[in-house]
Amino acid sequence: MTQGDLRMTATAERGRALTMLVDGGELTASEGESIAATLLASGRRLTRWTARTGEPRGYFCGMGICQDCLVTVDGLPNVRACMTPVRDGMRVETQRGLGEWGAGQ
Amino acid sequence: MSATPRSVDCVVVGGGPAGLAVARTASRHGVRVMLIDENAELGGQYYRQMPAGFRAAGGGPLGKESVEGRRLIDEVRTLGVELCLDAVVWGIFDQRTVAVATREATSLIDAETLVLAPGAYDRPVPFPGWTLPGVLTAGGAQNLMKGYRVLPGRRVLVAGSGPLLLVVAHYLLHGGARVVAICEASPMRQLWRYAHRLLPHLDFVQQGYRYRKEIKDAGVPFLTGHVIRRALGNGEVTGAVVSRCDDDWAPIGGSEQSFDVDTVVAGYGFVSSLELSRLAGCEHRWEPALGGWVPARNREMESTVPGVFIVGDGAGVAGSAVALEEGHVAGLAVAGRFGRLAGREYSREASRARGRLLHLAGFRRVMDELYRFGPGLYSLADRDTTLCRCEEVTAAEALEAVREGATHVNEVKAWTRVGMGRCQGRMCGPALAHLIARATGRPVTDAGVFTPRPPAKPVPLAALAHESH
Numbered sequence A: 001m002t003q004g005d006l007r008m009t010a011t012a013e014r015g016r017a018l019t020m021l022v023d024g025g026e027l028t029a030s031e032g033e034s035i036a037a038t039l040l041a042s043g044r045r046l047t048r049w050t051a052r053t054g055e056p057r058g059y060f061c062g063m064g065i066c067q068d069c070l071v072t073v074d075g076l077p078n079v080r081a082c083m084t085p086v087r088d089g090m091r092v093e094t095q096r097g098l099g100e101w102g103a104g105q
Numbered sequence B: 001m002s003a004t005p006r007s008v009d010c011v012v013v014g015g016g017p018a019g020l021a022v023a024r025t026a027s028r029h030g031v032r033v034m035l036i037d038e039n040a041e042l043g044g045q046y047y048r049q050m051p052a053g054f055r056a057a058g059g060g061p062l063g064k065e066s067v068e069g070r071r072l073i074d075e076v077r078t079l080g081v082e083l084c085l086d087a088v089v090w091g092i093f094d095q096r097t098v099a100v101a102t103r104e105a106t107s108l109i110d111a112e113t114l115v116l117a118p119g120a121y122d123r124p125v126p127f128p129g130w131t132l133p134g135v136l137t138a139g140g141a142q143n144l145m146k147g148y149r150v151l152p153g154r155r156v157l158v159a160g161s162g163p164l165l166l167v168v169a170h171y172l173l174h175g176g177a178r179v180v181a182i183c184e185a186s187p188m189r190q191l192w193r194y195a196h197r198l199l200p201h202l203d204f205v206q207q208g209y210r211y212r213k214e215i216k217d218a219g220v221p222f223l224t225g226h227v228i229r230r231a232l233g234n235g236e237v238t239g240a241v242v243s244r245c246d247d248d249w250a251p252i253g254g255s256e257q258s259f260d261v262d263t264v265v266a267g268y269g270f271v272s273s274l275e276l277s278r279l280a281g282c283e284h285r286w287e288p289a290l291g292g293w294v295p296a297r298n299r300e301m302e303s304t305v306p307g308v309f310i311v312g313d314g315a316g317v318a319g320s321a322v323a324l325e326e327g328h329v330a331g332l333a334v335a336g337r338f339g340r341l342a343g344r345e346y347s348r349e350a351s352r353a354r355g356r357l358l359h360l361a362g363f364r365r366v367m368d369e370l371y372r373f374g375p376g377l378y379s380l381a382d383r384d385t386t387l388c389r390c391e392e393v394t395a396a397e398a399l400e401a402v403r404e405g406a407t408h409v410n411e412v413k414a415w416t417r418v419g420m421g422r423c424q425g426r427m428c429g430p431a432l433a434h435l436i437a438r439a440t441g442r443p444v445t446d447a448g449v450f451t452p453r454p455p456a457k458p459v460p461l462a463a464l465a466h467e468s469h
Helices: A035-041 B017-028 B061-078 B138-148 B163-174 B191-217 B275-279 B320-337 B343-370 B375-380 B395-403 B409-416 B429-440 B461-465
Strands: A017-022 A025-030 A046-049 A056-058 A070-073 A076-080 A091-096 B006-013 B033-036 B082-084 B088-093 B097-101 B106-116 B120-122 B135-137 B155-161 B178-184 B222-224 B226-232 B239-244 B257-259 B263-268 B270-272 B284-287 B292-295 B308-310 B386-388
Touching: A025 A035, A035 B138, A046 A070, B006 B017, B017 B033, B017 B061, B017 B320, B061 B138, B061 B163, B088 B106, B088 B275, B106 B320, B120 B138, B120 B263, B135 B138, B138 B163, B138 B263, B155 B163, B155 B226, B155 B239, B163 B178, B163 B191, B163 B263, B178 B226, B191 B222, B191 B343, B226 B263, B226 B375, B270 B292, B308 B320, B320 B343, B375 B429, B386 B395, B386 B429, B395 B409, B395 B429, B409 B429
Parallel strands: A017 A091, A046 A091, B006 B033, B006 B106, B033 B082, B106 B308, B135 B263, B155 B178, B155 B263, B178 B222
Antiparallel strands: A017 A025, A046 A056, A070 A076, A070 A091, B088 B097, B097 B106, B120 B270, B226 B239, B239 B257, B284 B292
C-alpha cells in the first residue's frame, strides 16, 4: 500500500466529502469520484482475488474494458470500480472469486 | 425483447471526439441524432471531463483537452442531440438494430443510419507480473489523473512506446510523483531523417520537445530501445525489471536493470475496439500501422454494411485530430442520405475535410515509422505468465493447445477457455494471435480474431429482465 493521500489537490477543487465503507472500515471520498479513484487515492490497489488461483487484482485499463477492478457493492458482485461513482454510505467489499450475492450486508 | 423497436434517423455509438463530431455535423443539418455512451458524461477518453462538483484549479496541463472537449460537448447538447448516457450497447442485430442497456432496462433501436465510434484501448501486452495490482495501462493512468486528479502511485516506471508516454510522465511529474525512468521500446535512431516530413507539423514537434525537456530537467532517464521485462511484488508492485530490446522489440538477455517502484504504467500503443463493427457484420482488413485489424471503409467512412459508418480510433488508431475530421465527413454523408445537404455543398465540405485528413496523414505516417510496433514484445510472456486475465489461462496452456493442433484463436478458446471471460477476449486476443503465429510459423492474420457474441459487455440481469421503449 502506498502511503498517504494520492489526490492531486493542487490541480482541482473536489466534490463534497462523503463516507463509504470498504471491507467494513470507513473511507472518505469526494463526490464524483469513481470507486477505483477513491480506493487508489488511499493507496488501496487490491480490488479482488481471482476465482481459480486466488491472485490479487486491481485497476488496470481504467475504462471499463478489462473487468479486473471488480468489487462487490452493497451486496452486488462484479461491479466495475473504475466505472461506478461513489455514493454516501456505499458498502464496498474486496471481492473473492466470482463474488457472493449479499456479501458484506 | 420488444417486438417493435423504436426507429431513429442516426444512432451514434461513442461520445468521444469522433462521435461528437458526427453528432454535431449531422444535427446541424437537421438529422435527428441519438448519441449513446457508456460513461455518465460525454468526451470519451481524450476529452475526458472531471465529474460534476470538481473544478480545475491552478492552471496546469491536465485540463487542456477537456476545455476543448467541453466546447464541443456543449455545442452537441445545444443542438438538441438525444443523449443516452451511462448506457452499454451490448448487441447489434440485423446489421442496424442496436440493443442498448442502461442500469435499469434494455431496449432495441432501429437505426436508419448507424455510426460506430467505439474508440480504442491500450494494446494489452502480457509480461511476467502484469496482473499485479499497481500495474496499469497508460490510458488508465491518464484517466485517473485527468478525470479524477488522483496519482496512480508515488514511484512510477513508465514503459511502452509513443508520445503518450511523455504525456503520462508529464502528468505524473506535475502531480508530484517520482518517475524513475521512461522505457521507450522504439530505438528512436536517426531522427534527422524525418525532419523535412515534420516541417509542416511544427506545433506537434514543439510540444514533444517541451515534454522531453521537462523530463530531462527533472532528471528522469529516458531509455530508448528498452522494454519492461517484469513487474515484481507479492500482492502488489514493489519493483520492476527492464531490459534492452532489439528492433523487433524482443528483450535482449543479460541487459536487465531493476528499479524500486510502487507502480508500473505500460502503454504499447492502442488497438481498435472491433466488437460492434464485427457484430454488425462489417468486413475487416489487417493494417499493422493502424493497430492491427480495422474495418474496411469507403471515402464516406461507410463500412461494407450499407448505412453503417465507422469513425475515429475504432476504425484504426490515428488520434483525436483525425477522429474529429472523420466524424465530420461521416456526419456530412449521413445528412446527404436524408437529403439534408445539396450535392454541391456536400462535395465542397467533404473535400475540405479530406484535405485536412491528408495533411494529418503525413504526420501520422512519420509516427507510424518512428514507433513501428515490434511483435517481438509478445515474447516477454514466460510459460507461467497469465495470458487470459479473466479465465486465468497461462501462455503455456494456450501453447499446449497449439501443439495439439489449434491454429485459430477460436480453437484455442474452445480448448482452453482463453478469451471466454467477462472482457470477451479484448485483453488476450491480440497477444494470443501473435503467440499462435510464432508457434506455427504462419502469418498472424491466419490466427484470426475471436468471434464476438452478444452481450458485447456484461449487462446486469436486472436490465435484461426489464424492457423499456
